[in-house]
Amino acid sequence: MLITLEGLDGSGKTTAWEALHDAYPDAVFTREPTESWYGDAVYRSMSDEDADPLAELFLFTADHADHLSRVIRPALEAGKLVVSDRYSDSRFAYQAATLSETDLTRPLEYVQGIHAAFSRPPDATIYLDVDPETAAARAGATNKFERAEYLAAVRDNYEELIEANPERFVRIDATEPPEDVVEMVERSVERLLRERERRDGA
Numbered sequence: 001m002l003i004t005l006e007g008l009d010g011s012g013k014t015t016a017w018e019a020l021h022d023a024y025p026d027a028v029f030t031r032e033p034t035e036s037w038y039g040d041a042v043y044r045s046m047s048d049e050d051a052d053p054l055a056e057l058f059l060f061t062a063d064h065a066d067h068l069s070r071v072i073r074p075a076l077e078a079g080k081l082v083v084s085d086r087y088s089d090s091r092f093a094y095q096a097a098t099l100s101e102t103d104l105t106r107p108l109e110y111v112q113g114i115h116a117a118f119s120r121p122p123d124a125t126i127y128l129d130v131d132p133e134t135a136a137a138r139a140g141a142t143n144k145f146e147r148a149e150y151l152a153a154v155r156d157n158y159e160e161l162i163e164a165n166p167e168r169f170v171r172i173d174a175t176e177p178p179e180d181v182v183e184m185v186e187r188s189v190e191r192l193l194r195e196r197e198r199r200d201g202a
């Protein structure tokens, strides 16, 4: 089963992802951008204020393709639980926001269309919901995406994704204290695994 953690920068994904390690020692914990050379290229693009948005989308997408073939698909084929800190929804939400400043029409559909041909959608996605101002303040503007105005557009895209796939997303109020957010995430994962077991056994 593939569970992803999504949300704005600073929403607390990594805090929750780390907390889950103890509860699920046999699971595969992974993240995007990855630590491969494709991931390095992504970080290089993120540090360039003038990076071409379309070129940047394809760097992120190349990193995802490598992540899928090297980590995600083998782990799922081995029957593992996989928990990924960011995954394809990050591209849909972030790069669609970046591409909205170009001539490309319907960027959200465009980015989803690129993935449809080769990606593997998550079975469930935990969305840590936080307002853009809190997100930007927590994240500390360490990259060009961590600005409240841009994050507001990213959040609108996440909302569109949730509206289109309500059964896949679990929304958690990430403005609550960290220990409460972690507990809500842990309970959600427990419930998702129980439901999965019930479905598989039926």
Ligand SMILES: Nc1ncnc2c1ncn2[C@@H]1O[C@H](COP(=O)(O)OP(=O)(O)OP(=O)(O)O)[C@@H](O)[C@H]1O
Binding pocket: 007, 008, 009, 010, 011, 012, 013, 014, 015, 016, 138, 139, 174, 175, 176, 177, 178, 179, 181
């Ligand atoms: N619920 C919370 N309330 C207040 N601060 C929090 C909360 N969750 C996380 N933080 C703090 O916000 C900062 C970012 O947290 P974290 O790295 O977990 O977020 P993230 O979603 O993974 O961010 P990014 O996408 O930028 O990596 C950290 O300093 C963390 O301690």
Ligand SMILES: Cc1cn([C@H]2C[C@H](O)[C@@H](COP(=O)(O)O)O2)c(=O)[nH]c1=O
Binding pocket: 009, 032, 033, 046, 060, 086, 087, 088, 090, 091, 092, 094, 095, 143, 145, 146
């Ligand atoms: C996977 C992915 C990530 N991003 C952005 C979102 C964040 O600003 C950074 C990743 O930073 P982190 O602190 O290491 O989580 O990258 C993106 O724009 N598109 C993506 O697909």
